[in-house]
Amino acid sequence: MDFDDPSFRELLDALHDGVYITDADGITLKVNGAYERLTGLRSEDVVGQHMQALVEQGVISQSVSLRVLKEGRALSLMQSVSQGKRLLVSGTPILDTAGRVRYVVSTVRDMTELLRIKHERDELQQLKQLRNSTAKLHAGQRDDLLDASPVANLPASGRLFAQARQVAASDVKVLLQGETGVGKTLIAQYIHKRSPRAAQPFLALNCGALPENLIEAELFGYVAGAFTGAGSKGKRGLLELAHQGTVFLDEIGDLPLALQVKLLKVIEESRFIPVGGLELKEVDVRIITATHHDLRQMVAEGHFRADLYYRLNVVPIHIPALRERPEEIQPLLDFYLAEFNARYGRELAWGLEALDALTDYAWPGNIRELINLVERLVVTCTGEAVELFDLPEEMRALPASPREGSLPLRKQVEQLERRLIRDALVQHKTTREAARALGLSQATLVQKMKRWEQG
Numbered sequence: 001m002d003f004d005d006p007s008f009r010e011l012l013d014a015l016h017d018g019v020y021i022t023d024a025d026g027i028t029l030k031v032n033g034a035y036e037r038l039t040g041l042r043s044e045d046v047v048g049q050h051m052q053a054l055v056e057q058g059v060i061s062q063s064v065s066l067r068v069l070k071e072g073r074a075l076s077l078m079q080s081v082s083q084g085k086r087l088l089v090s091g092t093p094i095l096d097t098a099g100r101v102r103y104v105v106s107t108v109r110d111m112t113e114l115l116r117i118k119h120e121r122d123e124l125q126q127l128k129q130l131r132n133s134t135a136k137l138h139a140g141q142r143d144d145l146l147d148a149s150p151v152a153n154l155p156a157s158g159r160l161f162a163q164a165r166q167v168a169a170s171d172v173k174v175l176l177q178g179e180t181g182v183g184k185t186l187i188a189q190y191i192h193k194r195s196p197r198a199a200q201p202f203l204a205l206n207c208g209a210l211p212e213n214l215i216e217a218e219l220f221g222y223v224a225g226a227f228t229g230a231g232s233k234g235k236r237g238l239l240e241l242a243h244q245g246t247v248f249l250d251e252i253g254d255l256p257l258a259l260q261v262k263l264l265k266v267i268e269e270s271r272f273i274p275v276g277g278l279e280l281k282e283v284d285v286r287i288i289t290a291t292h293h294d295l296r297q298m299v300a301e302g303h304f305r306a307d308l309y310y311r312l313n314v315v316p317i318h319i320p321a322l323r324e325r326p327e328e329i330q331p332l333l334d335f336y337l338a339e340f341n342a343r344y345g346r347e348l349a350w351g352l353e354a355l356d357a358l359t360d361y362a363w364p365g366n367i368r369e370l371i372n373l374v375e376r377l378v379v380t381c382t383g384e385a386v387e388l389f390d391l392p393e394e395m396r397a398l399p400a401s402p403r404e405g406s407l408p409l410r411k412q413v414e415q416l417e418r419r420l421i422r423d424a425l426v427q428h429k430t431t432r433e434a435a436r437a438l439g440l441s442q443a444t445l446v447q448k449m450k451r452w453e454q455g
Helices: 006-013 034-040 051-054 064-071 112-147 154-166 184-193 212-220 256-270 296-299 307-310 326-344 354-358 366-380 409-428 431-438 442-454
Strands: 016-023 028-031 075-080 086-095 102-110 174-177 202-206 247-251 286-291 315-318
Touching: 006 034, 016 034, 034 102, 051 064, 064 075, 064 086, 064 102, 102 354, 154 184, 154 315, 154 326, 174 184, 184 202, 202 212, 212 256, 256 286, 256 307, 286 431, 296 307, 326 354, 326 366, 354 409, 354 442, 409 431, 409 442, 431 442
Parallel strands: 174 286, 174 315, 202 247, 247 286
Antiparallel strands: 016 028, 016 102, 075 086, 086 102
């Protein structure tokens, strides 16, 4: 066979997969252009070389041709080349009339690219599953809280909900600001449910939870063939799916600068171009955003576009941290205890000392931390009440309060007394033993606890 025949060369180079041909002795006879492209190796580097020599030189990790020659049958293996690529190599023996191997023809496919495509598809699928499962998990809980919030009539949250109702009637841009876990998504949903768009979709996207390419695909959608691994029919993005509804963009400060430009166009013109598309799509959506960052500072540092910031920050709403509204801690604890009792078929109550510790706790994770803790306690507590020793260690520890110096002496003494009694209960488990350790009668200790519970 004439491997230098131009027609043969043209035929090999028309193939998308790499082709590698050796003779019965393992000497390289021919490679095509696709093989050179996939491996970065030139034809003149390998033609005439024995496959074993290429392995020993570290050009390839192992040779399928040698394996085929040894075993006399077709087989496949994974091969690494010096450029770091992983290749799927399938070798097939070509036999003469006597049944002896004459040539080995191997096809080469880039598994690095295939694995990347699979990874992208898996990421998109996981994103879809995460969005669906999260929505199902929290739908009932959020509906209950939106319809009958246990803190809506308390001063801090009362003002917050009143402001939310005020902005709900129009499509004014709202920027929710506050620490992670304070309930920004809840307030965004509250605004949507009391707006003229309430019957239409409310879709949320956390801009800090995904890489840039997935955020863009998820928000703006993509057309068929827009990128490697894109669905054959394309996909509509959240902006299109939420037409006439609301899109909530959480952690907007983490949105990459390149996508901030596209979002600005949506806000200014109510239209966008999907990934890989050529035609503009028009949408009618309300956009609510949220962040725990200082966007003004990010603008000054060049990490956030000033024009987008001023477009989004029409009505800023600050959601205070839970430690700044301590009067809401117990109502929230009671609300979620009832919620999870119903879900898990329990009838747990709060022990006084546990409730006292939880109301004194600073809650750095805010309402999200509170919800997760209550669910954990409902699942793990074995008694009929949540006691102090059921709580995590950091919630039982004696906190150093910088505010104590400004409190009246009587109040400071009362706080110290409560903490000493709490620590004794943790150590001795019963009121009788705790009272004995503190030099009190059990009746006095119980009376103090009841007074704190009522006050």
